[in-house]
Amino acid sequence: MEYDISLKALSVLRFITDQIESLPVSAVTRMLNTHNFPCLLVQLVEHCPWSCYEEGKLKKYENGAWYVVPPEDHIKMTKLDGQVWIALYNLILSAECQRKYNLDNFNKSQLLKLRAFLTDVVIDQFPNLLEMQRFLSHLAVTDPVPPKKELILEQVPVIWDHVVRENSGKWQAIAKHQVNNMFSPSEEELRSQACR
Numbered sequence: 001m002e003y004d005i006s007l008k009a010l011s012v013l014r015f016i017t018d019q020i021e022s023l024p025v026s027a028v029t030r031m032l033n034t035h036n037f038p039c040l041l042v043q044l045v046e047h048c049p050w051s052c053y054e055e056g057k058l059k060k061y062e063n064g065a066w067y068v069v070p071p072e073d074h075i076k077m078t079k080l081d082g083q084v085w086i087a088l089y090n091l092i093l094s095a096e097c098q099r100k101y102n103l104d105n106f107n108k109s110q111l112l113k114l115r116a117f118l119t120d121v122v123i124d125q126f127p128n129l130l131e132m133q134r135f136l137s138h139l140a141v142t143d144p145v146p147p148k149k150e151l152i153l154e155q156v157p158v159i160w161d162h163v164v165r166e167n168s169g170k171w172q173a174i175a176k177h178q179v180n181n182m183f184s185p186s187e188e189e190l191r192s193q194a195c196r
Contacts, residue, residue: 017091111136
C-alpha cells in the first residue's frame with residue numbers, strides 16, 4: 001500500500017509542477033533548492049523502481065499490479081515514466097525554475113545523467129523531450145549562472161505547530177473518528193446527495 005501511495009504522490013508532484021509558474025516563491029524554492037526535486041527525479045529515471053527483471057522477464061508496475069511486459073513492448077514508456085519525464089521537463093525548462101535553481105557542479109552532473117536516457121525511442125514517444133535534450137547539451141558545455149540570492153520570508157506555522165502539539169499521539173483516534181463520521185455517510189445523506 002505504501003508503494004502505491006508513493007507512486008500516487010509522484011503523480012501529484014507532476015500536477016504541481018504543471019502549475020509551477022503560479023506557485024508561491026517559497027514553494028518553488030523549497031522544491032528546487034531545499035528538497036532538490038530535479039535530482040530526486042533523476043534518481044527515479046535512473047533506478048526506475050516500477051520496473052524490474054524477474055527470471056529473465058521484464059515486469060512493470062502499473063494500475064496497482066505487476067505484469068510481465070511482452071518483448072515487443074520493452075521500449076514502451078509507462079504512465080509512471082511519463083509522469084517523471086513531464087515533471088522533469090516542467091522543473092528544468094521553466095524560466096522561473098532556471099532562474100531560481102542552484103545549478104552547482106553536483107546538480108549539473110546529476111542532470112547530465114539524463115542524457116543517457118534521452119534516446120531516439122524515448123524522444124519518439126515524447127517529442128517535447130527534444131527541447132530538454134538541447135538544454136542538457138548546452139548545459140554540458142557551459143557553466144550555468146548562479147541564481148541570485150533572494151530574501152524569502154515565510155510565516156512561522158504557529159497554527160500548525162499548535163495542532164501537532166495538541167494532537168500528538170491521538171492521530172489514530174482522529175482518523176477513526178473521521179472515517180466513521182465524515183467518510184461514512186448515512187443512507188439518507190447519500191440519497192440527498194444523489195437528488196442534487
